[in-house]
Amino acid sequence: MKTAVLVFPGSNCDHDAYHALKRVVGVDAEFVWHKRSSLDGFDAVVIPGGFTYGDYLRTGAMAKLSPVMGAVRRFAESGGPVLGICNGFQILLEAGLLPGAMIVNDSLRFVCDYVHLRAGADRTPFTRGIPEGTILKIPVAHYQGNYFADEETLSCLEERGQVVFRYCDPQGNVTRESNPNGSARNIAGICSEGGNVLGMMPHPERCAEEALGSADGRRLFDAMVAWLGERPA
C-alpha cells in the first residue's frame, strides 16, 4: 500500500502530509514531482496544500497544467482515492475533477485557526466509518477558501450526498458565525459523484497527533488505510 504526495513548485504542506502518512499513520508514502506523468504503483494520491506557482494567477490554475494532473485524472477515473487539501482542493476544482470554484475569504484576510466540521454521509475512502453528524476539530489556513458554485450545482451536490464537511460550531450547529471564509452553505469539503475524490479546505495532516491540539485529522488517513485494505485487489 503506497501513497503519492504530489509536489508542485510552491507546494508547502507536502512534508506535513508525508509526515502524517508515514510517521504517524505508518503507511508507505512517496513524494511525486509534478513533471511525472504516471502514478503507476500508487494506491492513493494526496495533493497537499501550498501556494503552487505563488497563487499569482487563480489558485490552482497553473498547477492543473502539470503533467502529473493527467495521471491524477486517470487515477481518479479508475476509482482510486484522491485527497486534495487546501491548495490541493483548489487544484482539483481548476482541473474539473470537482465542481465549483474558490474565491477570496469574505474577510479579505488570510485565516489560520482551528474550526469545527460536521461530517456528511461517509461515502468517501477518507471518511468511511466517520458517521454522519460527527464533529471534527481541524485547522484551516487559507486566503481563498470561500467555496462558490451556482445554486443548481449546490443543490445537486447536497442531493447526491457530495457535501462531505460543513463548518459548524463546537456543538455541531452549522451557523454563519462558525464559517471562517463565507463559503456557500458552509461547505468545507466536497467529493466527486463516485465519492473517491475528496477536496477539503481544512488540514487533516495538521491535526493527526494530540500534541498538536487535535488528532481528529488522523481519522481520515486511518479510514483511507482501512478502505484500501478492504478493497478487492
Add this chain to the structure above:
Amino acid sequence: MKEKQVTPELAREHGLSAAEYGTVLEILGRTPSLTELGIFSVMWSEHCSYKSSRIHLKKFPTKGPRVLQGPGENAGIVDIGDGLAVVFKMESHNHPSFIEPYQGAATGVGGILRDVFTMGARPIASLNSLRFGRPDHPRTRYLVSGVVSGIAGYGNCIGVPTVGGEVSFDECYDGNILVNAFTLGVVRHERIWLGTAAGVGNPVIYVGSKTGRDGIHGATMASGEFDEKSEEKRPTVQVGDPFTEKLLLEACLELMRTDAIVGIQDMGAAGLTSSSFEMASRGGTGFLMDLDRVPQREEGMTPYELMLSESQERMLIVAKKGREGEVREIFEKWDLDVSVIGEVTGDGIGRVRWRGKTVAEIPIAALTDKAPVYDRPAERPEGQDALQRLDPAGLPAPSDPGETWVRLMGCPDLADKKWVYRQYDHMIRTNTLILPGSDAAVLRVKGTRKGIALSVDCNSRYCHLDPFVGGMIAVCEAARNVACSGAEPIGLSDCLNFGNPEKPEVMWQFRSAIEGMAKACEALGVPVVSGNVSFYNETMGKGIHPTPAVAMVGLLDDASKRRVQWFSADGDLILLAGADRLGVHLGGSLYLKEVHGKVAGTPPPVDLAHEKRLQEFLREAASADLIASAHDLAEGGFACALAESCISGPVAPMGARVLNPLPEETRPDFAMFSECQGAVLLSCAPAKRDALLDLARRFRITMKELGVVGGEHVDIEGLAKVGAAELRTAWGEGFAAALGLEG
C-alpha cells in the same frame, strides 16, 4: 554612454564624509569610478559597516559551550545536541515598511529567511516585533494592516510558520514604525555552510531571480533620517516574490546535500556588492566577476546599477571547480536562473568587468580593514532627570479600579493579538506545540524529544526612561518568558532600533542599553549570537524610544514538559513566585501611560542573581511536573497577569479568587497595576503544593499562596471583582476596536 565623473561632491551625495572619501582615494591611489564609489558607499554605510555601533557591540558576550557560530556570519548557530543546531537571526526592515508597508514587511521576512537557509538550515519558525504610532494616528491603521498582511503574504506562501511576536503602540513611532523579523532554522552540524569564497579558480555562481533596478541604495536609505521627502524614496523599496524564494529555498537545500559547493551567501542589503566582497573577505581571496553574465530583468542596466541593486531572492555561490553542472541541474529543475559569473582569484582584489572593460578594481582587505569605525560622542540627555521624576501620590485614584482593570485589558498593547496572528499561518510544518498567545511559543524538533521555545520582547518605555535598566529588562523578560514555558535560554538575537547616532544623546542611549543587555546576558549565561543595528529611526529630527528588541531562543530537552501561561483546571492553587519583588513601582508602567497619560519615573528594579535562580526554579518546577501554568508579571502588573492567566487560554474563561499580594494599606490601583521584575504567577494541582514550596525554598524563591482557580469572577480580595467573561470580551475585542479594524 559616458559615465558620470566622480567628485568629492558626488561622494558626499552618496553619504561618504570628506574623511571617508579621502580614505577611498588613499586605498585606490586614484579617483574611483562611479561603480567603485557606489561600492564604497554601500559597504561603508551604517547599515552594512556598523561603523557607529561596532565598538559597543563588542561588549556582548558572544561565546559559550553551545555556540557554533557567533556574530559576523549571515546568522548565529547554537548547538542543541543530537548532532543538531539552531540557526537564527533578527533583522529590521523599518524604513521600507514605513514607506510601503506590505512590500517593506514582506521583504523583511524574505531577507531574514535567506539569512537562515543560506547557512544550510531549514527555517522552521518566524517571529516579529512590531511598533506603530498612536492607534488613532491617521496612518496607523493603514500601516498595521499593510505590515501584517505583508508578513503573512510572504511567510504563509513560503510555508514557514509565524509563531509569535509582539505588537505595541506609542506616539514616538508615529513617523517611524519598527518592523523586526526573526527566523530560526534547524540544521545538522555537518550540513552547516558559511559565506566564504575559497579556492582559487573556483566558479562564482549567481542563482535565483533576475536583477532589476529595484532597491538601489536601500542600505543607504536605512542609514539616513526621514524627512518630508521620504515618500519619494518609494522606488528604493524592493518587491518580494515568496514563490521564487520557496523555489530558491528548496533548490539551495537540495544543493547543500551534495558537496559541490564551497560557500554561499544571500544577496541582501547592497546585493551583489556585499555578497561578493564579504565572501572574498572571509575567504582571504579575491574575485573576478563579469556583469554581462548576470541575469537581468531590464535592458540597459549600468554596472553601477547591477552592483547596487537589491532585487530579492538571489544568492551567490562559490562551487568547486568542475561541479558547475550539478549546480546548474538543480536550479534548472526548480526553474531558477543560474549563471557562472566569475571565479575566485588569489590576489585579494575584487575585479568587476562589464562590456569588456574593468569597471571596478578594489583591494578587498583595505575595503574591509579601513572601513570607518567611530567612537561617537555620547552624552546623557539634559532632560533625563526630569523624565525620571514621578510623584505617585499626586496621581488621581480611579473611582472604580475594576473598571480601570477592564480598560487596561482592552488597550491595544495588552489586548489579544488574535486579529494579527490569525493572519499568519502559525501551524504549518506541524511543529507548533504552543500556538501564539502564551509567554513563549514552543515547537517540537521532529525526530527528537526536544522543544524550542521562542519569545521576543522589549519594553521601550523602560528603555526611554533608563536605557541601561531597560536593556537589562529586555533580556530578562525574554529569558523569563522562555523559562515560563519550561525551557532554558540558550542564545539570543537582537535588533537594536535607535535614533540618529550622530546625536550624543542617542549614542548615550545606545551605549547604555548595550551595557545593560550585556550585563544581563552575562548574569544569565546567555550569549548574543547574531543581530542587527538600525539607526536613524528619526523623522523630522524626532527620534523613537530606544528599542532594543530581544529574541530569545530556549531549549526543552523534553518537549512534553512545556507549560502555558493560562490556568487549566478549577480547584488548582494559584501562587506567586518571587513575591518579594512586588512593590509600588509605577515608573514607565502601562497604567501610568494609558490611564494618566504619562511616561515618567524609573523602571522597576532588577536583581539579576534572583532572576537566574527564579528561571532555574521555573524549569525545575516544569520538568518535575509540579506546575500547571506559569506567567510572568509584566505590563499591567499583577492584576493584568492574573486576568491573562484566567482568560487567554483556548478554553472558556476561568475565574479565580486570590488575596492581594501587597500590604493592605497600598492604594488599590497601585497594588493592582504596579509593574515589577522577577515575579511569576503559577498554578498547580493541590497535591503538588508541598513539593512546589519545597522546591522554591531550595532556590530561595519567596512564594506566596494567593488563592484558587474557579468561579465566574476574577476576584482580588479587597481590591476588585470582575466577571471573567467581561474581561475576556474587553481583551478579545480591544485590538480591532482601538484601531477601527473589522474584527
